[in-house]
Amino acid sequence: MIRQHTVNDIKKCSMVEQNGLAEIRWHGRGGQGVVTAGEIMAETALDEGRYFQAFPEFGAERTGAPVRAYTRISDEPIDLHCPVSEPSVVVVLDPTLLPSIDVYHGLSNGGVVIINSPKSPSEIAPQQRLKNHLVATVDATSIAMNTLKRNIPNTAMLGGLLSATPIVGKDTCLNVIVRRLSMRFPQHIVEANKTAFEQAFSSVQL
Amino acid sequence: MKPLPSDSTIEMKDAIGTVKSTAKSLSGGFAVAEAMRQTNPDVVACYPITPSTLVVEKFSELVANGEVDTEFVAVESEHSALSACLAATAAGVRSQTASSSQGLAYMWEVLYAVSGLRLPVVLHCANRALSAPINIHGDHTDTMGARDSGWIQLYAENPQEAYDNALAAVRIAEHPDVLLPVLGSQDGYTVTHSVERVDVLPDKEVKKFVGQYTPKSALLDIENPVTFGPLVSPKHAFELKLQGIEAMSRAEDVIDSIGEEFAFLTGRPLDSVELYRMEDAELVMVVIGSVAGTARVAIDRLRSDGTKAGLLKIRSYRPFPSTRICEVLGGKKAVAVLDRALSPGAPYSPLYTDICAALYSHGVILPLASFVHGIGGRDTYPKQIIEAFQRIEEKLKVGESMNQTEYLGIT
Numbered sequence: 001m002i003r004q005h006t007v008n009d010i011k012k013c014s015m016v017e018q019n020g021l022a023e024i025r026w027h028g029r030g031g032q033g034v035v036t037a038g039e040i041m042a043e044t045a046l047d048e049g050r051y052f053q054a055f056p057e058f059g060a061e062r063t064g065a066p067v068r069a070y071t072r073i074s075d076e077p078i079d080l081h082c083p084v085s086e087p088s089v090v091v092v093l094d095p096t097l098l099p100s101i102d103v104y105h106g107l108s109n110g111g112v113v114i115i116n117s118p119k120s121p122s123e124i125a126p127q128q129r130l131k132n133h134l135v136a137t138v139d140a141t142s143i144a145m146n147t148l149k150r151n152i153p154n155t156a157m158l159g160g161l162l163s164a165t166p167i168v169g170k171d172t173c174l175n176v177i178v179r180r181l182s183m184r185f186p187q188h189i190v191e192a193n194k195t196a197f198e199q200a201f202s203s204v205q206l
Numbered sequence: 207m208k209p210l211p212s213d214s215t216i217e218m219k220d221a222i223g224t225v226k227s228t229a230k231s232l233s234g235g236f237a238v239a240e241a242m243r244q245t246n247p248d249v250v251a252c253y254p255i256t257p258s259t260l261v262v263e264k265f266s267e268l269v270a271n272g273e274v275d276t277e278f279v280a281v282e283s284e285h286s287a288l289s290a291c292l293a294a295t296a297a298g299v300r301s302q303t304a305s306s307s308q309g310l311a312y313m314w315e316v317l318y319a320v321s322g323l324r325l326p327v328v329l330h331c332a333n334r335a336l337s338a339p340i341n342i343h344g345d346h347t348d349t350m351g352a353r354d355s356g357w358i359q360l361y362a363e364n365p366q367e368a369y370d371n372a373l374a375a376v377r378i379a380e381h382p383d384v385l386l387p388v389l390g391s392q393d394g395y396t397v398t399h400s401v402e403r404v405d406v407l408p409d410k411e412v413k414k415f416v417g418q419y420t421p422k423s424a425l426l427d428i429e430n431p432v433t434f435g436p437l438v439s440p441k442h443a444f445e446l447k448l449q450g451i452e453a454m455s456r457a458e459d460v461i462d463s464i465g466e467e468f469a470f471l472t473g474r475p476l477d478s479v480e481l482y483r484m485e486d487a488e489l490v491m492v493v494i495g496s497v498a499g500t501a502r503v504a505i506d507r508l509r510s511d512g513t514k515a516g517l518l519k520i521r522s523y524r525p526f527p528s529t530r531i532c533e534v535l536g537g538k539k540a541v542a543v544l545d546r547a548l549s550p551g552a553p554y555s556p557l558y559t560d561i562c563a564a565l566y567s568h569g570v571i572l573p574l575a576s577f578v579h580g581i582g583g584r585d586t587y588p589k590q591i592i593e594a595f596q597r598i599e600e601k602l603k604v605g606e607s608m609n610q611t612e613y614l615g616i617t
Contacts, residue, residue, distance in 0.1 A: 039231070042401050046231045054231075055400040058342070077403075079499035081364070081396050082587045 022167045023084040024071040027103045028093030031063040033154030036180075037091070038069040040158060043176045044168040045073045053078050066097055073167060091161055092116060093140070093153050095124065104129060112165045116140040116153050120205050136164035137205045140196075147196040148189070155193040159200030170201065223473020227405035234365040234397035235260025237404045238304070238330045238390070241372035242276075243268050244412035247328075248299035248419075251279035251290035255309035256342050257394035258332035262304055284309040288316040288329070295325040296434045298424025300376070302327065306394060307334035307348045314352070320387045321356030321450060323434055326379030326419075327387040329357070330372060333495070333546075334394040335582045343583020344394035346495065350547040350556045356450050358388040358457055359524040363498045365402045367521075368392040370468065373407075374476055376416045377464045383456045385422065393496040393546075395583065411471060458525045478522035479530055483509065487516025488539040489595055492531075492561055494520045495546060497579065497586050504591035515595055520557070528564035535565060540573040540598045540608070544591075546580045554611060573598070575608035579615060590614045 024041065028034035035056045042054035056069040070084040086106045092115040097103060104113065104126075114136045117124050121135035138160030140153035147156075155177055162170050174197060181190045232240060238261045242250070250269075254262040269278040277294075281287045284305050291301040305313060310331060320327050335341040336348055349359060358378060362368035368390070375388040392398055407415070423432045438446060458478065465476030482502050484490065493501050498519040508515040518534060520527075535541055543562075545555030552559065558576040565574065575598045579586045594614060601608050 039401050043231045046229060046403060049229075051403050052231070053400055053402050055395070058395050058399065079502045080588070081393075081400070081496040081499045082585045085587065 020076060021072060021074040021078070022089060023087045023108075024073075024089040024091060024167070025084050025087035025103075026069040026071070026091045026093065027097055027101060028067055028069075028154075029063075029097070030065045030067050031152070032067075032093045033152050034067045034069050034093055037093070037154040037158055038071040040154075040173065040176050040180060041071045041073065041168060043180065044173045047172050047176060048168060050075055050168075051077050053080075057083060066101060087111065089161070089165060089167065090114075091157055093157050098124070107133065109133075112136070114138065114157070114161050114164050114204075116157055116160075118142060134164065134206070136160065138163075138200045138203060140200055143196050143199045143203075147192040147199065149192075156196040156200035159197035160204045163201045163204040164206065173197075223469070223471070225407060225411050225471045227407050227472065230404050230406050231401050232365055232369075232404040232406075233260055233399050233401045234362070234368045234392045235332065235399065236264050237365040237369040238372045238392070239264035239268065240404075240406055241369050241412075242302060242330075243274055244407070244409050245300075245302075245373065245376055245416050246274045246413075247276055247302045249277045249279065249291065249294035249301040250303065251281050251287045251294070251301065252303050253281050253284045253287045253305070253309065255284070255306045257334055257344070257398045258304045258306040258309070258330065260398055261330050261332070265304075284312040285316060288313040288320065288327070291327045291329075292316060292320050292323065292325060295320075295327050295421075296323060296424070297426045298421045300326075300380075300419040302330065304330040304332070306332045307336055307342075310348045310352060311336060314355075317352055317355040317357060317387075319435070322446075324385040324450070324453070325387060326376075326385055328372070328375045328379055329387065329389045331389050331391045332394045332398045333391050339582075341582045342394070344396055344496075344546075345581050345583065346391075346545075346547040346556075347581075349389065349391050350549075352389065353524055353556060356386065356454070357524065358384075358386055358454070358461075358522070360388065360390045360461075360522055361495050361520065362390065362392040362397060363496050363519065364397055365392075365400065365404050366474070368397060369404050369406065370472070370474060370476055371521075373412060373415060374461075374464050374468055377467075378457065378461055380419055381457075381460045381464070382422070384453055384460050386450070386453050386457060391495070396496045405472065405474075407471065415468070415471065454525045458522075458527055461522050461525070476521070478520075478525075478527040479534070480519040480521060481534060482517035482519070484516040484518065484534055486514055488514040489542070489598060490516045490518055490535060490538050490540075491542045491544055491591065491595065492518045492520065492535075492557065493544045494523060494557055497544065497546070497591075500586055500588055501544075501591050504588035504595070507588060508592055508595055513595060513599065523557075526560050526564065528568065531561065531564050532568035532570050535561075535572070536568075536570045538572060540575065540602050542575040542577055542594055542598050544594070544614075545576070545578045548578065548581060558611075573602065573608050575601070576611040578611055578613050581613075584615050586615060
């Protein structure tokens with residue numbers, strides 16, 4: 001079941017910002033652009049005049065090793081300097097982490113989970129445990145392979161994430177992606193990332 | 207706010223904090239590199255070490271792109287990095303470096319030479335634990351070990367403060383009443399690698415703020431020949447070292463007046479200590495570094511449950527603002543000191559020892575609890591700070607002694 005995201009879906013995840021603070025935890029593997037995704041969200045928040053924090057959990061920066069990163073976005077300055085332990089949003093860039101890492105740990109009530117998978121949310125996520133949450137999936141790996149020709153699913157996951165829960169504006173985020181990637185990559189790679197974002201945005205399964 | 211110093215270069219038409227800054231998303235490391243770009247030091251000599259690497263990586267890129275005029279010396283060790291800075295500043299120019307942990311340890315003997323020669327070198331430090339066990343994460347063991355080396359030490363809570371300190375450090379170090387090197391610190395990873403909003407001053411305002419470096423005497427000033435670093439006999443060495451002590455004590459006022467000048471530009475105060483909800487506080491925690499923000503969140507929660515908690519953040523650790531600390535802590539029911547360093551065999555960790563000595567010597571005697579957190583990069587959450595406050599509250603109630611150090615977040 002693939003469908004466009006609707007106003008009702010947004011209403012469902014009204015708990016994403018508690019006291020005006022959204023706390024995101026990213027799970028992925030080294031090389032998938034986990035840290036960059038968090039930083040793109042942060043820069044988007046900056047463009048929207050909000051406050052933010054984006055930081056990775058360091059230790060194993062090897063390609064393929066499990067990596068987690070955190071992003072906080074708020075209308076107020078952020079004082080906390082500790083990892084996000086009760087995220088309102090969990091983003092899983094690599095579904096092969098699901099059997100070994102409890103990605104849902106501490107997820108706050110009413111929070112949102114988005115997983116990179118071709119499967120539907122009910123097929124991949126523990127429904128009983130996540131009955132008070134919004135679970136979404138997006139086939140970010142296929143999208144990345146088709147557009148970027150490699151498994152870097154971060155920009156697609158950003159598209160999927162903002163489709164499931166508009167923490168920051170879609171257009172602002174696209175602008176940041178273009179601005180950031182243009183500094184390092186040729187035009188066709190920037191375009192491919194834009195396409196990945198858009199395709200993911202319109203193909204989220206809820 | 208106290209009136210501006212009479213020699214201030216700031217024109218009064220600039221109202222407080224009205225210089226328009228640009229908000230950028232920067233990590234603590236990149237924020238320091240940005241401050242260095244704007245300062246445009248004459249010489250930067252570095253040997254990269256995690257987590258200070260971001261500073262060096264970004265700054266060497268700026269050099270390669272021609273965005274600064276700095277002579278970048280890619281040396282073969284930290285010992286050489288600081289030696290190059292020593293020589294450059296003795297020659298008469300402005301120099302800076304960056305390091306962490308083992309790198310700072312390797313600079314050790316040069317640290318004392320730089321301060322003893324009264325050279326205003328600026329060192330950007332990313333706090334990291336010392337080996338062994340080998341650990342790349344943050345704690346204050348590295349800089350606390352350097353506390354007696356005659357360097358001014360400023361600690362930043364977040365990337366914004368790291369940027370602010372990096373600019374203020376130049377002015378403090380070069381102030382004619384001071385002429386001491388300054389080490390500006392930020393917690394490894396927690397601040398160095400955390401991308402946050404940083405308000406960056408316009409280049410021209412920074413240029414005006416840091417001004418030109420005019421050395422009091424310079425090795426390359428051949429019209430006025432001087433000797434740097436000759437052998438000094440017992441007849442004079444003691445007095446020379448005491449001059450360093452006096453300069454350090456004069457630095458207290460200089461730090462505050464430059465902080466006020468900076469606040470005038472940015473609206474952000476840069477005092478040697480920062481207070482939070484202290485007016486009516488009964489229980490106070492004293493902290494240093496990035497945990498201050500987490501502590502403020504914890505204090506808000508405690509306050510909403512009726513506990514009158516407050517926070518004293520130390521920004522300038524050397525010189526240690528003893529009088530100011532005693533003024534604000536006097537009359538409180540109890541004080542908890544939160545150290546992020548260990549001092550094996552000592553009665554307590556460094557910050558506690560300093561607070562204790564300051565209070566006792568000023569005749570302020572109150573229950574003083576010692577807590578240690580964050581060793582080897584262990585994260586500290588609001589919950590642990592709340593528990594620490596609850597512990598001292600409980601001990602006060604039953605009249606139990608607080609003289610045993612407690613370790614937060616141990617599993």
